[in-house]
Amino acid sequence: MSAKPVPTRITDMLGIEKPIIQAAMGWIARSQLSSAVSNAGGMGIIETSSGELDAVREEIKKMKTLTDKPFGVNVAQAFVRDPDIIQFVIDQGIKFVTTSAGDPMKYTGMLKEAGLTVFHVVPSLQGAMRAIEAGVDGLIVEGGEGGGFKNPKDVASMVLIPQVCEAVDVPVVAAGGIMDGRTMAAAFCLGAEGVLMGTRILSSAESPVHQNWKDAIVGADSTDTVFLNRSGPGPALRALRTERxxxxxxxxxxxxxxxxxxxQDVYFGGNLEAGIALTGQVAGRIKEVKPIAQIFEETIEEYHRVVSGLPR
Known part of the structure; x- marks a missing residue:
């Protein structure tokens, strides 16, 4: 039996059953994983941050054979040098795009003119206001506890999400530290109307990454990630703690x-010392590899239990 729905502006805008969006993880967020997310009622996202645009184009085509549910594409501006990707996304009939790692002014207008829904990923209130000025339909507000590339001046989700929600009228998706119904309920209390999951989906049964990485996540404590390169040059990031x-x-x-x-050796070869395994602090709460459909169903069920149990 399916859990009771959680209708929000996010589910209405994106045409999805559950207000859960999948993080656009480089090399990982491709058709195998993203179709499982869409088929489970969330919003699967195809990545571009790998920079392998020929492969990305094929993955978008594959998605259409693996799911008849909505899915989107992320345009990671710092890693995509070919502006033709925007026209390609438009030509493929994609309806939802997330933009990240760059100025939202660059592509939002072009995407909106083509009738697409655009959300921009922001790590700060200043970034959020810039995206609103650019005309985005919504925001993905990412706290510093999330894995991947980060703002070197990181702000925790508990502070950042309500700060942004109080300042904007567009719907907000909370990211960073989200992995279950309890954290989804917390994000909604802070003003969000959807959540984005990265590390929880990275460690799912359908994730294409090596079992060694999944095992490291399951075995991790909340202190087993590190924040790197805060002083630059280049981006800061949060990753799994290893000797390297x-x-x-x-x-x-x-x-x-x-x-x-x-x-490739880290992600798919399982040698976690060969590079950097981008991972969020929420790894410390993940204790089991599960199918995505089960993760989502349990998330929604727990959300309802938590909300109904809050003090009146």
């Missing part, structure tokens, strides 16, 4: 992007 990332945290590196040369 401990060393980078202590000694720094001249070029953080050089540490990603072994990404």
């Amino acid at each position: 990332t401990d060393r980078i945290q202590k000694e720094g590196v001249e070029n953080i992007f050089g540490e990603f040369a072994g990404t």
Whole structure:
């Protein structure tokens, strides 16, 4: 039996059953994973941050054979140098795009003119107001506890989400530290109308990453991630604690992007010391690898239990 729905502006705008969006993880957020998210009632997202645009184009085509549910594409502006990707996304009939890692002014107008719904990922109130000025339909507001590339001046979700929600009228998706119904309920109490999951979906049964990474997440404590490259050059990021990332945290590196040369060995070969495994603090709460449909169903059921049990 399916859990009782949670209708919000997010579900209405995106045409999805559950107000859960999947993070656009480079190399990982492709058709195998993203179709499972869409088929489970959430919003699957195809990544572009790998920069492998020919592969991305094929993954978008594959999605249409794997799901008849809505899905979207992320345009990671710092990693996508080919402006033709925007026209390609439009030509493929995509209805929802998230933009990130860049100025929302760059593509929002073009996407909106083509009739697409656009959400921008922001790590600060200033970023949120810039995205509102650009004309976005919604925001993904990401706290510093989330995995991946971060604002070096990170702000925790508990502070950032209500700060943004109090300042804007568009719907907000909360990201960073979200993995179940309890955290979804907390995000909604802070003003969000949807949630984005990264590490929880990364460690799901359908995730294409190596079992070693999933096992490391399941075995992690909440202190088993590190915040790297806060002083630059290049972006800051949050990653799984390993001997390699401990060393980078202590000694720094001249070029953080050089540490990603072994990404394929980390993600799909299971050698967690070959590079950087981008992972959020919420790994400390994940205790089991589960199918995405089960994760989502349990999330919605727990959400309702938590909300109904709040003091009146």
